[in-house]
Amino acid sequence: MSGFVLTIGPPDQAPPWLSKLRHRPVAGWVRQAVGEGADVWVQTGPARCTVLAEGPNLVFGDLQIYGSSRPQSMFRTAWDGPMPQARAMTRQAWGDYVHVGLPGRHRPLSIFRAPSGGLEAVTWACDGVRVVASSLPDWLAPALPPCLAINWSQVAGVLGNPTLHTAEVCLAGLQSLSPGGLWLGGDIHQIWTPAEFVEPRRARIDWAPELLATVDQVVKPWANARALLEISGGLDSAIVGAALVASEGEITCGLNYYGGDAQADERLFARAVAKRFGVALTETPKAPAPLDLAALAERSGDLRPALNGFDHIHDDHVAGLCRERDIGVILTGQGGDNVFFQTPTPLIAADHLAQTTLLELTDLARWQGMSVWRLVGDAVQARWTRPAPRPTPNLLTKRARELAAAAAPHPWICDLGTVGPAKRLQIESLANALIVHGASRRGEAARLRHPLLAQPLLELCLAIPAVDLAAGGLDRGLARRTFAHRLPQEVAERRTKGRLSAHYGQMIAQSLALLRPLLLEGRLVGEGLVRADRLEEQLCVEHLIWRGGYGALVNLIMTELWVRTWERRLQRH
Template sequence: MGDYLIVGEKAGSQASGARSTSLRDQCRAQGFTVQSLGPRSWLAARGPRPLKTLTVGAWTLVGDVLNRNHRQLDPASDLEPHSYEKKLFSRFWGRFVGVRLRGEALDAVLRDPSGSLECVTWHDDDLVLVGSDIPGWITPTLPPQTRIDFNRVGLALADPIRVWSDLLLEGPRVVLPGSILALPAEDPATLLWRPDTFAHQSDRWDMAPAAAADLIAKAIDEAVAGLASLSRSLGCEVSGGLDSSVVAASLTIAAKDKVRLWLNAWGDDTGADERRYVADLGLQLGMAPTHVPRAQASLSEADLLSMSQGVRPGLNAMDWAYDAAWAAQWQAAGVDAVMTGKGGDSVLIQAATADVFTDRFRSQGWRSILSPDLPGLARLNQRSVWSLIDEARRKSGTRLAGGEAAPGWALTTATREELGPAHPWLSSDAASGPAKTHQIAGIASGVSFSAPSRQTAVVDVFHPLLAQPVVEAALSLSPAQLTLGAKDRGLVRLAFANRLPPSITHRRSKGDMTAFYGRLLAASLPVLRPWLLDGRLAREGLLDVAALEQALKPEVLLWRGGFGEIMIAAALEGWVRVWADRLSQAAKTLTA
């Protein structure tokens, strides 16, 4: 989608005009297009597709703004704070940030609930800045006290969802999805949109499966059609899995004539080759997929540094060879935007685990044991009915944070209690059951798919299953409804049964890339081992070097995997090195 920078001059500052003009010239030199937002504020933007602006009341919305087909209004009184902005989030969806002027000064900023467009802000005595990133050339504008917060880095290493919550920098402020923040940022932002607002509707157990399936199908069709309308020429990932197939099926109805490339990547291992499912999908949808071998290459230090140049660690750029290869494919096909099925695992609830029944027990109490789905769920999880009931009874009064188990070699000097919940959407007052909490955590992490990568540098990447219409519809349904009691993503299978081939709707297995990535990491060990074992994270005491050294052995990687955990650590290491150098250079510039 591209990058943006919004700059406002502070009233009463004599130096603000000169500094604003200098910064505007720097933006133009970096390839940005600059436009005025008012007498003392302006917007600079660049990227694969120009950012648009839309005036809505007092707000200037920057990015993609789409009208809602079916509005989900929070029954808040018009007298409540920020009622206008809450209604704005129910009237529009898309990928945007908004800024509001009071007089000639920037007064507030908001970010749409999807979080697809990053939003950070910082200020000094002369200027207020809001941007999608903080590149090296603009670092001298940061507050002098800006530093890396190694407590946050340690917790992000143990629980990566924290990468998408607060910044790992002390100084600039992040505006979370669905939030409003007064400018210049002194007080905490206010969450106007929260997942639990919609999750509380999931106590509606009386909705029939057919009605719930229709709700999900309409939401997906709205998201796909809306995002497709933003592009002239599209590409679509078709992995062979359910989520990408659902998006492809919806896309053939909404904008099939715009699609120039249906792209599938296959690996050498049986579990990594899903071409037979893609072939069935092609026959069903009347499209011709292109199959390419999955790119593979060992890592270099330059790769590790390049993936984490942004304001957050580059967790969306960890599959470096694949990312570069697909960027080239899209460019060669003349594609300007790409549709993916990413996020569906979390939003639509892939795993029908015992937690599905625990959520039902929390909502319905002991009458939940009469559910006809309970025996099937027990069989699916190879458990007894009584063990599921006992687990649900024990968990029913607990509050859950939604974080994953940390790798054994991740250390931190701070505790979760000291730094609060992993994400504000998972705060202790949002008391959802474990399955719903896991869904919300996945949605919070879903912003990672819109983070910078080699693909996002050349094409716009759309993730319709993480768009606001789909997220709100899925949140409003219980895990039992989304799984039809005992089927992973059972509801969306039902919703698209007439649009997809039986081989995909009846499929229960998933593509398995464990061996593939194990080989890639093993080939990269000559770079990865010194990168991590002798790196900054280790020197800060955030890694158990002895335990990590055991994990970084070829035989362990090939048999146990661990690609994600190790690459997250590698990306965090790269980010720390980049920002340590960046802040050091900025300090030298300011003192020169």
């Protein structure tokens, strides 16, 4: 989704930079006054962020109301203050939005970011003006706070724990709202957390009807748009496509990417899905090619490292298709592994061990290739022992590891209380999955939506016990059973999973001549966060073949480019 900027300041005595912005057009953006002293700039284009103004309420992005198609109806109820209002919004609405309550005589300014995390929100004050924004375009430079700087402690945090990429930004001087967070009076309160939806006791009910209805609910808003569906050949994207068809939506373009090895070529399954939905499938090869560091650097100037745009060739190709075919929305199956529970682990039995039948234990043990006794033993140990700390990459220096250990945990994870081991694992994976909402070229060419990460589905699948999600001792077993009647049999019963790790490994291997100077002589090494000796060991073809570690290298590459880009911006600032 394209960006927005909101300024709230004096209507008559505005600082010079705000007066200029109010009276001079900004290329690619449109301005509108939304209240006394309040101005909004919205980026133009196919993925333009919508703005809803209802009294003192501003909503940016896509707001969906439970049981209503009129968002304005939400604000006709009298509220008791920003916190009750934010909590009420999580119960009555969902979507990728940011809500701002404009200040009034007895009403403080408030900012609430939707739990789904699909739209960014940061805020700061400059010259007596409060700014709220989803991105930091170059024209906004005069409004940035004088104290803006790279937060090296947070940089160390994201290197040690990539999930933190979806928490605080690595820029000191800004306050960033995590999904479900409320800014009020300079403090951020976490209004919505995944843990509150985890049920402490296992409910013996048939979850399938509610799961089917909820998936349809989160896909239906896009039924009237010209949709590009990424048909990977896997279960999750097929479920999204089936829900769109069930909602009488149109799949304008079905798109499949395939690599050169067997794990990366899922065309047989993708063709079966496309045939079932009656859509022509565009098949595009993914040939490994060296990274274009200039293209990646162009994506690195916003609030966070552009992890969602790392595969820049794919990113540019999808964006081009959207423009060529007048696509309104891109739909993916991202997040399905997390909400439907794809991970094989003994932890599944740990949360509700006493309520798990012998047959269920046998199915889980068979799936994971171990005995029932071993499964139960591991489950009991996990239930009554403290989770092991997350290991940090061995290429980080002692200083970086200390900073990473001291970094604030992700707000979704910091207080899990009595949440069981399997649900704890699911929540951590969901927090990490939010990375797919990051900035990208395809997200500028059309609305990029991941329905399986929508709030209603998150809440439902958090409430469903992990052992029920893995029904029959199968990864995503409940989802397979629920949607089997809508899918080709070979997809619903498929046990293999496509992977592109080898493809990305080849991209990195072909780019070593570029990556070695970028990283070994880079700012992360210069700041004493990364050990050059260990990094040099990993930047060789042999290590990539035998040890892998591509994810850590991607994180390092994109964070390095982000740091360099922001140091240049700050020098100009």
